[in-house]
Amino acid sequence: MSRPDLNLLVTLDVLLAEGNVARAAQRLRLSPSAMSRALARLRDVTGDPLLVRAGRGLVPTPRALELREEVGRVVAEAEMLLRPAKILDLGSLERTFTLRNREGFVDTFGPALLARVLREAPGVKLRFVPKPDKESTPLRDGVVDIETGVIGGTTGPEVRAQALLRDRFIGVVRQGHPLLDGPMTPERFAQGDHIVVSRGRRERGPVDEALERIGLKRSIAVTVASFSEAVTLARSSDLIAQVSDRSTTRFREGMASFALPVDVPEFTVSMLWHPRMDADPAHRWLRACLREVCADRQGR
Structure with missing residues (x-):
């Protein structure tokens, strides 16, 4: 059965x-x-004359009278659907947004983002929900x-992405750690016992690859699933942790941080969203808020 021509409405x-x-x-x-x-x-589609001659004019049939109010409503609703979205009124906007982030992101950027959202809308x-993987x-x-994070091989090809900030890995040890008593050389760094952060079974990362390029290998004492766990263990031992610089500022209070002595x-870190939300005014506003909050924090 052929579809009716809706322009006829x-x-x-x-x-x-x-x-x-x-x-x-x-x-x-x-x-x-x-x-x-x-x-x-x-007339052919409806099976009714709709308008018939009466003197010099036309008058509606009973079927046309039945249709008149209904057709007017349908056309008005269709025109409303096809109009551009209304101007976003943040003062009256009521909506819940779910943001999926790796640990540390909320600690670092959450307070400023929340303050801005509460002020404007x-x-x-x-x-905020945790991000156990990179699945889209x-x-x-x-x-x-x-979602925020580093784009990986499991990120869907259709997902939109925009860079938020640049980050790096740094070393973290307790205050008074023996590593701090001399120059931070690759050799002294590799001789210590290390903590690896891994959400899977992988125990090698960019640090190991950088050490291997100069003929060194470090000793892995323990593997944990989060930066906060790594910092907690390093705080009460002589273990050396490698963590993200930007997202662990609060975790590292009272600890000694240093640039890694190898080339990593x-x-x-990017912001990701599905393309169906591209033109949504409220979603665009939240993306702008997040982008500007991260830029502001990065400049500090």
């Missing part, structure tokens, strides 16, 4: 409102003959609105 609405083919044609900027052809198609609520399924399914590349 607009034509029918105007014809029933005007009750005159010529005036309806003028209103729709059509020629009278084109409007007459459209009326013929409407007090009806908006933020829901939560974004695709609409469970998560925005920086990495980019």
Whole structure:
């Protein structure tokens, strides 16, 4: 069965409102003959004459009278759907956004983001959830609105991304650690016992690869799943931890931090979202908030 031409609804609405083919044609900027052809198609589709001759004019049939109010409502609703989105009113916006982040992100950027959101859109609520992996399924399914992290091989190709900040790995030890008593050379660094942060079973990372390039190898004493756990263990021992610089500022209070003595590349933390949210005004506003908060914190 062929689909009906929905443009005929607009034509029918105007014809029933005007009750005159010529005036309806003028209103729709059509020629009278084109409007007459459209009326013929409407009669064929509905199986009803719709407008019949009465003296010098046309009068609606009972079926046309039934349709007139309903067609007008349908056309009005369709026009409303196809209009550009209303200007975003942050003062009256009520919505909950879910943000998926790796540990440390909320500690570092959450307070400033929350303060801005509460100031500009007090009806908006933020829901922060942990990020155990880099799968894009939560974004695709609409469970998560925005995700932050490093783009990986499991990031969906359709996902939109925008860089938020550059970060690096640094070393962390307790105050008074023996490593701090001399120059921070690759050799002295590699001789210590280390903590590796890994969410899987992988115990090698960029630090090991950098040491290997200069003929060194470190000893891995323990593997943990988070930066906060690594800092906690390093705080009460002589273990050496390697953590993200930007997202562990609060974790590292009272600890000694240092630049790694090997060449480990920086990495980019990005904001990710699904393309269906590209044009959503509220989502665009939140993305701008997050982008500006991260830029402001990066400049400090």
